[in-house]
Amino acid sequence: MEEPMCLIGNKENEEIIVNQEALQILLDITQPVVVVAIVGKYRTGKSYLMNKLAGGKNGFALGSTIQSKTKGIWMWCVPHPMKQGHTLVLLDTEGLGDVEKGDSKNDAWIFSLAILLSSSLVYNSLGTIDQQAMDNLHYVTELTERIKVKSPEGQAMDEEVDESGEFKRFFPSFIWCVRDFTLKLEKNDVPITEDQYLLDALELKKGLGRKVQDYNLPRRCIRHYFHSHKCFVFDRPVSTSNALQRLEKLQESQLEPEFVKKTTKFCRHIYENCNAKTLVGGYTVTGRLLGNLAVSYTEAIRSGSIPCMENAVIALAQIENSRAVQKALAKYEEEMSKNIGKFPTETQEEFLNIHQECEIEATKVFMGLSFKDENGEYLTQLIHDLAAKKSKYSLYNEEESAKKCKAILQNLSGSLESDISDGKFSKPGGFKQFLAEKNSLVDEYKSSKGKGVKALEILQEFLTEKETVEAAILQADQSLTIKEKEIEDQRVRTEAAEREKQILEEHNRRLEVDMENQKKSLEDHKRLMEEKMVEERKKIIEQNEWMIKEKLKEQEEVLKKGFSQESEMLKDQIKDLKKQNDEAANRSLFGEILEAIARPFAYALTARKKP
Ligand SMILES: Nc1nc2c(ncn2[C@@H]2O[C@H](COP(=O)(O)OP(=O)(O)O)[C@@H](O)[C@H]2O)c(=O)[nH]1
Ligand SMILES: [Mg+2]
Structure with a gap:
């Protein structure tokens, strides 16, 4: 200035x-x-x-x-x-x-x-x-x-409190x-x-x-x-x-x-x-x-x-804590944007690792800026909002994966598509030839890198699309007996069902690791919050101890001068401060608050799993 x-x-x-x-x-x-x-x-x-x-x-x-x-x-x-x-x-x-x-x-x-x-x-x-x-x-x-x-608010109207x-x-x-x-x-x-x-x-x-x-x-x-x-x-x-x-x-x-x-x-x-x-x-x-x-x-x-000093601090904490949530979310976005080039990640675990690193940075920002979040209200909001952001990025990671998988398939399936439209498989032995081409395509697809978490699902989609043509080729193939055709048909269906099962398992496994990750994230948040609260409480106890020392000094002085009434007043104040400190030291470690934060998330997670 x-x-x-x-x-x-x-x-x-x-x-x-x-x-x-x-x-x-x-x-x-x-x-x-x-x-x-x-x-x-x-x-x-x-x-x-x-x-x-x-x-x-x-x-x-x-x-x-x-x-x-x-x-x-x-x-x-x-x-x-x-x-x-x-x-x-x-x-x-x-x-x-x-x-x-x-x-x-x-x-x-x-x-x-x-x-x-x-x-x-x-x-x-x-x-x-x-x-x-x-x-x-x-x-x-x-x-x-x-x-x-x-x-x-906490005091009776007519109560004169000094x-x-x-x-x-x-x-x-x-x-x-x-x-x-x-x-x-x-x-x-x-x-x-x-x-x-x-x-x-x-x-x-x-x-x-x-x-x-x-x-x-x-x-x-x-x-x-x-x-x-x-x-x-x-x-x-x-x-x-x-x-x-x-x-x-x-x-x-x-x-x-x-x-x-x-x-x-x-x-x-x-x-x-x-x-x-x-x-x-x-x-x-x-x-x-x-x-x-x-x-x-x-x-x-x-x-x-x-x-009122207490009210001012409460009002201040509200302003600062909301801001802490916003700043933390912005930090998450900032860190995430540095990683977006890595999408689609090969596995869900890889995605979660990235998410977790960003989340840690965001949480640090929150812990640094927030204070007196005694009911964990703002921390809960942060965890909630971070979970929403995680879902958003997880979805994006899936979309990127789907795009990539489709592109790979498109690339690989060019000759198969033209062979189909040229009628190359409409001849005796055509079905076997079709199968061979299809299988080599699937093998190549499977060995392609960077497909991400949607690899199986997109393959399944592709193969499902081909089912009609496949059935037609099978039926038209005169080198096969009816019995053989039935067996082939059954095999195609079994394979599809197998893949479906795999997809479901994969889906559930992803949910499982998601859940593990969310649990771990909650644990981390709980731990950080606990540390912060212990720190905050320590400060209050220290300040009370300082007050007690100051009051003892004051008491000694007034006693020396013979002001016994004042000394009594100070004695009461000192007693009160000591009581406050005993209470603070003995209070449980905010366990209930932290449990309350965790509960809705655990519930939401179990509800998402498919049978
Ligand atoms: N007598 C005396 N005058 C001072 C002193 N310091 C500043 N002044 C003069 O007193 C006048 C008022 O000073 P100012 O700082 O404006 O006083 P304020 O009204 O208390 O802020 C000015 O003319 C200063 O130059 C001082 O220590 N003693
Ligand atoms: Mg002046």
């Missing part, structure tokens, strides 16, 4: 909308995305810092030039400077808490969206971390009303940037780190009074909702206000060295430590997924409901 673009517009008195052009850019990004969003009051140098992250280019318009910029979330996608194969998506919020632009009711939604869409959230403020800075972050205290974790204990799992990491910081980083005359400075500022006060509660609330939210708390303090970039206005035009050498140093350190931290966005269960978010997430959340808000 050459320059930033508005991703989510937030015009006053209008609905929040996703800009289609920006959406398309996201949808085209197949790489995982590291998403850094910045929030905070207007004119605190947010856009300036985002430009630094984009590699120092001037893209996001700065305060002095933006009077008419659209409010909302602006987006800039750039190649990640350190993580190969990743895209860095910068989200700059425009006009949050800007009184001049009218304090739209949508601002709180924009704040929530920045959280929902990012993997790292930067909160930017001026001066020091004081009460004012905390107050400006009041949106964070309203998040329980703006973000739902679980789908409300889901904020789950926020940590979904929320971005938290980075506080303090600009124009003038204090010394010290506590009781001892130097402290920036992170310690933030943690001290987030310390809770004891007491039950209203004032204490108000003081504690935003701090509590920040500690409890976000899983990591980083802080960067910046000096003033230049000393004169005149120079401040022209900041973007100044050379680095004209800025305060400490400011430059800190900016570099901040950028390095983002590049090195901010991870790609993931969904619950550890699925990595690509630009495509991010675009769909933006649409899903924004639409929830427009329709008057609260964005």
Whole structure:
């Protein structure tokens, strides 16, 4: 992207909308995305810092030039400077808490969206971390009303569920940037780190009074909702206000060295430590997924409901899994088309080998793109559609075989045909001569290569066509007695019946190998799906274990400070997470789901066999 673009517009008195052009850019990004969003009051140098992250280019318009910029979330996608194969998506919020632009009711939604869409959230403020800075972050205290974790369907209407204990799992990491910081980083005359400075500022006060509660609330939210708390303090970039206005035009050498140093350190931290966005269960978010997430959340808000992370993931999985099926089928076609020159294959087994190779490639594509296909719904569809494609190609292989066999017969039977029409066999001993020619034709046909699976059937068709002529020649042959003619006639019939039997056997044998192949394919799919599900489950268990560790840390801290009520709450949450993990570890290996996938196919296969 050459320059930033508005991703989510937030015009006053209008609905929040996703800009289609920006959406398309996201949808085209197949790489995982590291998403850094910045929030905070207007004119605190947010856009300036985002430009630094984009590699120092001037893209996001700065305060002095933006009077008419659209409010909302602006987006800039750039190649990640350190993580190969990743895209860095910068989200700059425009006009949050800007009184001049009218304090739209949508601002709180924009704040929530920045959280929902990012993997790292930067909160930017001026001066020091004081009460004012905390107050400006009041949106964070309203998040329980703006973000739902679980789908409300499973909950009773009047049930007040506190889901904020789950926020940590979904929320971005938290980075506080303090600009124009003038204090010394010290506590009781001892130097402290920036992170310690933030943690001290987030310390809770004891007491039950209203004032204490108000003081504690935003701090509590920040500690409890976000899983990591980083802080960067910046000096003033230049000393004169005149120079401040022209900041973007100044050379680095004209800025305060400490400011430059800190900016570099901040950028390095983002590049090195901010991870790609993931969904619950550890699925990595690509630009495509991010675009769909933006649409899903924004639409929830427009329709008057609260964005629900679980629902969004379900909706996303549906979109992605349908696409995974389509991509896998396209892969099958692509691989098959490379092999089409080998048709007709000599045997059905050869055809099935080709099919199987293509199927494996297709399934790999599906497994790579799909996620959370918990009921095996999309896998079933894939297996079904692949089976249909296999039938189509199998039929084509048969048609090619039939064509080839007919061509061979046509070629071989030329002289026999002209001998018949010339009446060469209408003489005593003619029948024997006819038989000899016919048999040598059949022998030659049988030894011809590349006839494929229809060889017998087409021969049978050919010989059946000749039956009338054969009978006539036999009857006309005066060198044979009636008895001999009867015997010959019987032999012709027996031979035909024999071939018919052979054809049927061959047909059934083909079905048999088809069935074996289908069974094996099901087994393969089952195995791959099982592996994938084990992997997915492992990720969930790992994530829960990480949550437990985070909560234990939090609990230790609140216990140290004597907040026993909070500690109890955390204890419950930890207990719950442990229970979830025990359940996940003990659940059977999706056997039932996989059996259910296999059943209709096994049934369809047995039904096709001829008696
Ligand atoms: N005092 C101060 N001004 C800054 C800083 N960084 C940028 N500015 C200037 O502040 C004005 C607003 O910056 P901008 O990045 O647009 O702020 P935003 O509204 O938060 O995005 C511009 O004139 C910038 O040059 C800083 O660290 N301190
Ligand atoms: Mg800005």
